[in-house]
Amino acid sequence: MDHNHTHSEKDWQAIRTEAIESLLNEIDVLSSDDVDRVVKHYEENVGPKTGASVIARAWVDPEFKKRLLADGLEACNELGIGGPETELLHVVENTPTVHNVVVCTLCSCYPWPILGLPPAWYKSSAYRSRLVREPRKVLSELAVVLADEVEVRVWDSVSEIRYLVMPERPENTEHLSETELNALISRDHMIGVARDIELNG
Amino acid sequence: MNGIHDMGGLHGFGPVEIEPDEPVFKAEWGSRIFCMTQMIDGLGVWNLDEHRHEIELMAPEDYLSHTYYGRWMFAMERILDRRNILSRAEVDQRVAEIGAGNRHFPPAQSTGRNWPQAEENKVRWGAWRKEETIKPEFAKGQWVRVRNIHPPGHTRVTSYTRGKAGEVFRVNDQAWVFPDTRAHYRGENLQAVYTVRFDAQTLWGEEHAEPNSYVYIDLSENHLELMLED
Numbered sequence: 001m002d003h004n005h006t007h008s009e010k011d012w013q014a015i016r017t018e019a020i021e022s023l024l025n026e027i028d029v030l031s032s033d034d035v036d037r038v039v040k041h042y043e044e045n046v047g048p049k050t051g052a053s054v055i056a057r058a059w060v061d062p063e064f065k066k067r068l069l070a071d072g073l074e075a076c077n078e079l080g081i082g083g084p085e086t087e088l089l090h091v092v093e094n095t096p097t098v099h100n101v102v103v104c105t106l107c108s109c110y111p112w113p114i115l116g117l118p119p120a121w122y123k124s125s126a127y128r129s130r131l132v133r134e135p136r137k138v139l140s141e142l143a144v145v146l147a148d149e150v151e152v153r154v155w156d157s158v159s160e161i162r163y164l165v166m167p168e169r170p171e172n173t174e175h176l177s178e179t180e181l182n183a184l185i186s187r188d189h190m191i192g193v194a195r196d197i198e199l200n201g
Numbered sequence: 202m203n204g205i206h207d208m209g210g211l212h213g214f215g216p217v218e219i220e221p222d223e224p225v226f227k228a229e230w231g232s233r234i235f236c237m238t239q240m241i242d243g244l245g246v247w248n249l250d251e252h253r254h255e256i257e258l259m260a261p262e263d264y265l266s267h268t269y270y271g272r273w274m275f276a277m278e279r280i281l282d283r284r285n286i287l288s289r290a291e292v293d294q295r296v297a298e299i300g301a302g303n304r305h306f307p308p309a310q311s312t313g314r315n316w317p318q319a320e321e322n323k324v325r326w327g328a329w330r331k332e333e334t335i336k337p338e339f340a341k342g343q344w345v346r347v348r349n350i351h352p353p354g355h356t357r358v359t360s361y362t363r364g365k366a367g368e369v370f371r372v373n374d375q376a377w378v379f380p381d382t383r384a385h386y387r388g389e390n391l392q393a394v395y396t397v398r399f400d401a402q403t404l405w406g407e408e409h410a411e412p413n414s415y416v417y418i419d420l421s422e423n424h425l426e427l428m429l430e431d
Binding site for chain 2: 012013014015016017019020021022023026027028029030034035038039042043047084087088090105106107108116117119120121123124125126127128129130132133134135136137138141142148149150151152153154156157158159160161188193
């Protein structure tokens with residue numbers, strides 16, 4: 001590489017980024033003010049709470065759930081959710097006998113508008129290499145221990161189709177509101193590296 | 202291409218380590234690279250398959266050590282250079298100036314640059330051609346085999362599925378661009394994408410496969426062939 005080896009790894013990438021950004025500003029490809037706005041958007045507006053709201057709605061509204069399982073993105077559009085990097089969305093449902101988990105072995109495809117940007121571990125070599133070969137072992141290391149009777153479905157999302165796991169609604173939650181249900185659902189449930197939903201208090 | 206990016210099934214990368222409460226962006230530079238790439242995606246400079254392939258062309262040792270957004274930086278620089286929009290030599294020079302502590306830089310050259318791009322040279326980013334319809338060749342429930350191919354360019358056929366047989370679980374019958382050709386500007390070749398279900402034993406062998414496990418993977422029609430019944 002042609003970077004300056006007197007800097008640490010992080011330093012050279014920060015400096016190189018600064019160089020690229022300043023030049024792209026000068027030649028009018030983009031403006032740093034706009035970059036600021038996009039960063040803010042991803043830090044503040046986009047995230048797994050969006051996906052949780054979709055799942056919570058499906059839990060309380062059986063008709064919505066049907067539409068969501070039939071065409072994920074179309075149903076999300078009803079809630080005003082959409083954006084880049086998701087052209088088609090398949091929602092896959094956990095049941096007592098099926099557990100779903102999502103990966104992209106070739107890069108790190110992920111439903112950005114629904115879950116925000118992927119966490120570092122989702123992009124890690126360990127997750128990408130191991131999940132398709134030994135999903136039960138990986139999941140057990142992450143405290144999801146599955147009986148052999150539970151079928152494991154790994155979704156390797158290498159095309160432009162994105163996947164979202166619908167966890168099972170926990171029992172004894174009939175009294176909870178959609179907002180309260182929403183709060184129970186984490187990013188990891190919707191990727192499939194968590195299974196049981198913990199009830200607060 | 203058979204590269205380090207095609208990681209499914211590899212050994213040796215250790216445990217998956219989840220960091221609780223990880224920030225959206227760990228380093229500020231990564232946030233700038235990500236968002237600049239997002240913005241350029243919409244400007245018609247590259248298509249998504251070309252961008253992915255550029256990352257695959259990194260030296261394997263750099264791919265593994267430069268982190269996720271470092272790969273994006275590499276791809277951005279190389280494509281902008283190739284398109285004659287921003288040269289890597291200019292970036293190198295600016296890096297040297299920043300490294301020397303300069304506050305004011307000689308302005309970037311204003312002529313001889315392919316910017317703004319002519320409208321007819323702009324590139325479409327997305328993968329689904331909503332205005333087109335296609336006729337899928339295979340149907341749900343049919344058994345297909347992944348072609349045993351090793352193209353040197355971009356492909357979305359993962360190594361671990363090549364030559365393996367699976368069942369069509371879902372036909373995604375929208376008109377999808379074929380990444381393997383679009384990445385190289387050899388046509389969009391619109392076709393169906395099939396979600397194919399593979400038994401873990403088929404993929405990893407009886408000795409090492411985990412029980413009652415299946416991998417579902419989306420494959421373009423050109424990557425599959427029908428298995429004929431005996």
